[in-house]
Amino acid sequence: MVTINRRQLAKSLAAGIAVTGILELPVKQIKAESSSNAEPLRWKQVHPGIWRGTVGTPESNTPVGTRLVPPALENLASLPSITVAPLNSLSGMATTRGCLLRLPLEPDEMIYGFGLQFLSFEQRGKKKAIRVNADPTGDTGDSHAPVPFYVTSKGYGILVDTFRHADFYCGDARSKPTHAVASAGGVVNAPQDKKNLAMSDPGQVSIEVPRAAGVDVYLFAGPTILNAVQRYNLFSGGGPVPPEWGLGFWYRMEAHAAQERVLSLAEEFRERKMPCDVIGLEPGWQTHSYSCTFVWDPARFHDPKEFLSRAAALGYKVNLWEHAFTHPASPLFGKLLPHSGNYGVWGGLVPDFAGLPAREIFGGYHGRELIDAGISGFKLDECDNSDYTGGWSFPDVSRFPSGLDGEQMHGVFGLRYQHALWQQFLERQQPTYNLVRSSGALATPYPFVLYSDLYDHRQFIRALVNSSFSGLLWCPEVRDARSEEDFIRRLQSVVFSPLAMINAWYVKNPPWKQLNSKLNNEGYLAKDWQVLEARCREIIGWRMQLVPYLHSAFERYAADGTPPFRALVLDYADDKSIRSVDDEYMVGDRMFVAPLFAGEESREITLPPGTWHDFWTGSVIHGNTKISVSATTKNIPAFVKAGSVFPLATIGLSSASPASGDLTVRVYGDGSLPWRRNSPSGAQMELSWDWTRSEGRIRQRGSVTKAYRVVKWEHMG
């Protein structure tokens, strides 16, 4: 083994040289407190590029300790071969309070991650509490889906393996000064007058895991920040590949809509050529939903079987809203009773999803009664610890038969709830794509997309960007809007996201017919609503065109852990101007978008290095600069890498439409970057452009998801 530094390592890797050695991180040794029992972590390599460090005696109930999906070992092996020694100066100690870890930070080292975060992007200098908490109002770390995982701009990631409310002090907590000085050296009469110490000198991350006598830390090596994220995702099991219908368009019906009303609107979508793959039913489908019975309400759905078969005949998948708290009138109640927590919510049981019995009872019922009847997936609400909302969740002091307390259960409830249902689809070898309100560590492989009741558009985009650091998918769903412009801007964003959905639970008519919800529900449609409908039809059409491209991005997510939607900094880590960009994001490998926000006349767009084309017009834009675009443009600003061969499906009424296999292939610039599909089965397809012959080529090996044919090659710019 040789000792190398990171610069040498990056150079060798870039040159394709396999490297084995000890990575020498130029960090200063952090002095242990005199009074402490700090010890270096005991490190062990567990997978290529992944080490586990242990301090004290870890708990048994942890994300890794109780994982239900194995790491994607083969795919991990395909990442850059790297043998990196863990950071020497990491230390930890068990304390009377729990367990305390200290990790070094270099000057200018930036921290990203911590799961679904709405209120900030760059985390250095901040404290983040990893605590599931619905509707966080402050930038405290609290979120629907916080994850005790961060990556740094120096190209490594740290997972703290705990379900507990860990506090991460990201360089903000500093040791006390030790020497008097003669003079204050200049007047500083406000905090902001101080030099930003948090960034410019070496610092440390202090992490406290409460109540634990020890903890495991997993270090994911790079060398790049993207590599670290990939390793985390593959360690988690690799990304999910949704069925094509999951990437189509979703529409959630008004909460109390009955069978006939739902079907009538579903028919209207077909008649008026509004593409839609999935219709979602909200609480009203059940006899009782706060808490849930999971039983069709016969007054609204007198014949669920007929309802589902008519929906299927129209080409729709049906998704059902629910939450887990189980009403005493539910057929599940009796069996679930011994496998639930000691507190109730809304008069219902809290299933002990950390244990197999509750997952099997709960999931089994869903499988037999709902999935087998034709339900394609679920929307799992209220699992996000709204315990400040007035008893909307179970307290941290709860106890569960599996041995978890309420604090731990909140950390895993969302993910194990997902597992209880996903397991049923897996057993049936039935692809699925779902929604969920809470998630956590190692969630990457789960075919569930997060949503919430929060609604600020800019925060939605930041959440999408942040999610990419921690293996999460986020749906910036469209509900109401304060103006037609706001509605359009939000719809433009959501079609460039993991799940494209309008959630119309609060209005009887589609929002494009009347944005004012009161008027909408009273049946007063907007004058000329057809104009807005046409605009929506066009935007939803973009989504239908993007399905093949998005599908291939998800295939890569499964294969090598690259998030399909991700922060620019993951692709352009070396570029300082990219470092703080939290309102643009990559879509697949060829495209980035920069959403517009209602009420803003223009926006600044940071262009990453390289040559880009305007996605819509093909015009060439040279990168590594900032440009200002006027918000009068009718499209969302989207850019494609020069050279890209970019497939667009023909718009059908659903992704099952035969037309959706007919591709228009855009060739941006010289077409030197072919487009590939790589199914998990090993099938491949490649679309490339031969500039010398001026012709496109399609090569296929085995059968990818569907039969594609190219109906048109289109030159852009």
Add this chain to the structure above:
Amino acid sequence: MVTINRRQLAKSLAAGIAVTGILELPVKQIKAESSSNAEPLRWKQVHPGIWRGTVGTPESNTPVGTRLVPPALENLASLPSITVAPLNSLSGMATTRGCLLRLPLEPDEMIYGFGLQFLSFEQRGKKKAIRVNADPTGDTGDSHAPVPFYVTSKGYGILVDTFRHADFYCGDARSKPTHAVASAGGVVNAPQDKKNLAMSDPGQVSIEVPRAAGVDVYLFAGPTILNAVQRYNLFSGGGPVPPEWGLGFWYRMEAHAAQERVLSLAEEFRERKMPCDVIGLEPGWQTHSYSCTFVWDPARFHDPKEFLSRAAALGYKVNLWEHAFTHPASPLFGKLLPHSGNYGVWGGLVPDFAGLPAREIFGGYHGRELIDAGISGFKLDECDNSDYTGGWSFPDVSRFPSGLDGEQMHGVFGLRYQHALWQQFLERQQPTYNLVRSSGALATPYPFVLYSDLYDHRQFIRALVNSSFSGLLWCPEVRDARSEEDFIRRLQSVVFSPLAMINAWYVKNPPWKQLNSKLNNEGYLAKDWQVLEARCREIIGWRMQLVPYLHSAFERYAADGTPPFRALVLDYADDKSIRSVDDEYMVGDRMFVAPLFAGEESREITLPPGTWHDFWTGSVIHGNTKISVSATTKNIPAFVKAGSVFPLATIGLSSASPASGDLTVRVYGDGSLPWRRNSPSGAQMELSWDWTRSEGRIRQRGSVTKAYRVVKWEHMG
């Protein structure tokens, strides 16, 4: 001992009969969890009407365990004699997580308290975390001054003796259902469709104290809710009696104002007849203030001695802003170094105020260098755990020589910081009145008034009302305003509060000259600013008139623990319409005010039972009803009890003005309620009205604070 119920008890007490017995609380026994090691609390009576219940082995560092002010035992003895057995069904247990307590709740029993709370008033059905946290954005319990103490409408109070982040589940956490039912019994498809279980059935308060192997709980008996609060306040040491100047008017200077500018404005106030007792200096008086040196900046204050003597000659007290984090250039640094925490803030030390050495070093310096030089008090900033603001405080994982960790230290830092300075005034037998940003349990006797950076006017009033349940004083200070109306409304409120202050730290000229801060600092005064100045002069004049009345209210606070400013429900607990009133409050025993908020055309006022007079006009209003008042009135709505003999001082330029002893005495209605001063020294004064002779009387025994004479008797209504 006999067993009696509360109704009998109240009746006996009302009839003046001394009662000894066991109070039988009609609460259902709470079933212990089958898996738990719940035990009833071990109870012991510690003072008349006060019991201590113990579970497990409590920590030694707790509010009561480390208290520095003894209970006001003599005054406690003067409260209704009552021997009440503790609540039998209280139980507790030490768990792996810490310590869990369960207390019963009756149907309709309402909970109030938890210290300085901005966002809610009625706490039943909510979860409150007792965690010092600056600028709380959600209704989570977090606050500058949370207190682990609540009272209920059933007339008792509960103090949980801990500095830790205790979670109080106030009836929101409910046991799981145990029996299946045949039918859901009606469709419930939204949480709000559910019956409000939280209020209508018996419930429980669950309290978790993290990390503690045991805890003491103190029960403060009533029989009324006000009695419970009084017992808590007297147990804490009784209320402070501020010097008269503390109850006058305060004005804080622009942050960077130098000696001459401060004095010039102070002179201008005198010339323009703006009453003012205290001028406050903000950060700029020090050579370095983030962190602090506690040394006068010679560039701005070239001669502090001359500055202070000129201010004194003009009749002003001077108050200094500071925070505790001590810069390496401070003369305090060397001595403080071994008595500080292991983390620093803004490059300064965190004094270990829980230990005597740090308090003596820190306080001693302040005494010698600042108090002896003439400083009347301090404004203690930044002690409120802004650790989500980016390193603006020390982390919970900190360690202090006194043995506290950071979590505990946050719970006591504000109060012990107060003590370090108050001790210096006590040693000098010098009355003082101060400002502070954080406080906690047992804070009643401290002559410190809370303030914050929050600024919503309605929240400010709610905070004032809530503070009265937990021995806290709150200053709804006036800073900027979005309109002239907003400015006036805020000023009208603050003169009816514990500390009447304009905090003009951000503007060079008084805000009444120019409300727009940019224009103000550029020297552009508003046209006709003299009109607003005159309006302010009048409102500040009200405050000067109220000083004797307010002073007597504080004397009662010291004598029997009745808060001088308090929620109406403390005086009118039996009146259902009063229960949720959080925007009106009692001022002393004779008056209540109902502030107006800018932008609202009118407001509804709930009038407590009895006959009232409009304070301003004397017109009679019969209570026990709601009235609507138009916001066009030039005054803040204020009401006085029929019969009140109500003193108003003559307005002087400060409370030291000889005129301030000349009283105009208003007689509302029949004058059957005399006004009394009761100095702690035992001196008494009484103003009464003899209706038969149609003359007022003044009786005096010993010398009260100052020599009063009545210059006018005025009949009102």
